[in-house]
Amino acid sequence: MQPIEPPAGFDLLEALATAVLLLDDDLRILRANASALALLETSEGRLRQVPLGHALPGADELVDAARRTLLEGRSFTERGLDLRLGKLSTTLVDCSVTPLWRERPEPAFVVVEMTNVERRQRIQHEGNLLMQNHVSSALLRGLAHEIKNPLGGIRGAAQLLERELEDQRQAEYTQIIIGEADRLRTLVDRMLGPRGSSNKQQLNIHDVLEHVRMVVEAERVGDAVIERDYDPSLPEVYADRDQLVQAFMNLLRNALQAVEGNLGTVTLRTRIQRKFTIGSTLHRLVVRVQVIDSGPGVDPELGASIFFPLVSGRAEGSGLGLPIAQSLIQRQGGLIGFESEPGHTEFSVWLPLGEEA
Numbered sequence: 001m002q003p004i005e006p007p008a009g010f011d012l013l014e015a016l017a018t019a020v021l022l023l024d025d026d027l028r029i030l031r032a033n034a035s036a037l038a039l040l041e042t043s044e045g046r047l048r049q050v051p052l053g054h055a056l057p058g059a060d061e062l063v064d065a066a067r068r069t070l071l072e073g074r075s076f077t078e079r080g081l082d083l084r085l086g087k088l089s090t091t092l093v094d095c096s097v098t099p100l101w102r103e104r105p106e107p108a109f110v111v112v113e114m115t116n117v118e119r120r121q122r123i124q125h126e127g128n129l130l131m132q133n134h135v136s137s138a139l140l141r142g143l144a145h146e147i148k149n150p151l152g153g154i155r156g157a158a159q160l161l162e163r164e165l166e167d168q169r170q171a172e173y174t175q176i177i178i179g180e181a182d183r184l185r186t187l188v189d190r191m192l193g194p195r196g197s198s199n200k201q202q203l204n205i206h207d208v209l210e211h212v213r214m215v216v217e218a219e220r221v222g223d224a225v226i227e228r229d230y231d232p233s234l235p236e237v238y239a240d241r242d243q244l245v246q247a248f249m250n251l252l253r254n255a256l257q258a259v260e261g262n263l264g265t266v267t268l269r270t271r272i273q274r275k276f277t278i279g280s281t282l283h284r285l286v287v288r289v290q291v292i293d294s295g296p297g298v299d300p301e302l303g304a305s306i307f308f309p310l311v312s313g314r315a316e317g318s319g320l321g322l323p324i325a326q327s328l329i330q331r332q333g334g335l336i337g338f339e340s341e342p343g344h345t346e347f348s349v350w351l352p353l354g355e356e357a
């Protein structure tokens with residue numbers, strides 16, 4: 001069989017999705033392929049001849065592995081290395097380091113291959129969240145329908161009974177039945193969630209947030225100050241205004257309830273974020289709105305189950321705020337996630353931009 005020849009000028013290294021660095025025996029970078037430059041967010045000129053340890057500060061394990069490769073002449077694999085990029089961002093990579101020989105026995109070059117696993121991990125995490133929401137809203141709707149049907153009957157029968165009563169003092173009891181049936185109906189309507197189609201339009205997210213802030217402040221849940229940290233250059237999002245208002249209202253109420261009584265702060269922050277995957281779509285740009293509070297944090301025992309309906313850590317909570325918010329945001333093609341530790345809880349809402357919707 002004839003070997004298949006690549007076209008002239010074809011550079012396999014440049015075509016790889018894996019980031020590849022070629023190092024000399026002083027661990028200086030001789031070459032970096034396009035995927036490596038993209039991963040490290042730098043240019044080839046800034047890497048050439050630079051020692052690995054300088055190019056990747058904080059990647060001591062990787063530098064160690066490269067040294068051992070040179071000494072022992074064999075390959076090493078390091079999984080889940082936290083690679084520091086710039087001052088703030090880090091990314092998670094799987095690395096393998098392999099010796100290359102000019103003449104044995106001394107390896108003269110080292111090849112470092114890095115695969116970014118952060119995106120894969122995040123997609124998996126988001127996939128779980130989406131799936132969870134899908135299952136929980138189906139459960140919720142089923143349950144709500146089952147409750148709603150007999151509820152009308154119970155209320156109607158109580159009204160009939162009231163009319164037939166000979167002793168009007170007994171009406172106190174039928175009123176309880178009617179009142180409780182009404183309360184349950186309101187709850188069930190919340191469980192069934194907003195109906196009707198979305199009315200999407202180009203929106204300034206800050207208008208939405210300011211509206212929510214004013215409504216929630218008027219309710220005076222506690223007396224925490226709501227701080228704002230908005231990025232004024234944010235582009236518009238394509239979404240249903242009422243649905244966004246409802247979703248952010250639920251998040252903001254939760255945040256205020258979390259800081260109630262401990263003089264905490266709640267912050268609304270908006271940012272643009274590059275390259276973000278929601279579901280299976282990789283968006284070039286997304287808007288990220290964070291509702292941050294300094295409260296005690298999400299109870300670790302509840303964890304991600306707070307997105308399930310009827311899961312609540314509050315005595316008077318119905319556990320519907322978050323699942324409703326999640327399903328409303330998903331209708332806009334977005335996603336809600338959270339990170340929490342005592343003193344700092346962040347609920348993030350990612351929304352795709354108009355032109356991609």
Ligand SMILES: Nc1ncnc2c1ncn2[C@@H]1O[C@H](COP(=O)(O)OP(=O)(O)OP(=O)(O)O)[C@@H](O)[C@H]1O
Binds near residue numbers: 255
């Ligand atoms: N900012 C937060 N800090 C700490 N815990 C939170 C926060 N937001 C949500 N939680 C936890 O998640 C639970 C579920 O929240 P969710 O909004 O779904 O229901 P709820 O607030 O209990 O009731 P409601 O239906 O009235 O909103 C809360 O009871 C609380 O335990």
Ligand SMILES: [Mg+2]
Binds near residue numbers: 250253320321322
């Ligand atoms: Mg709530």
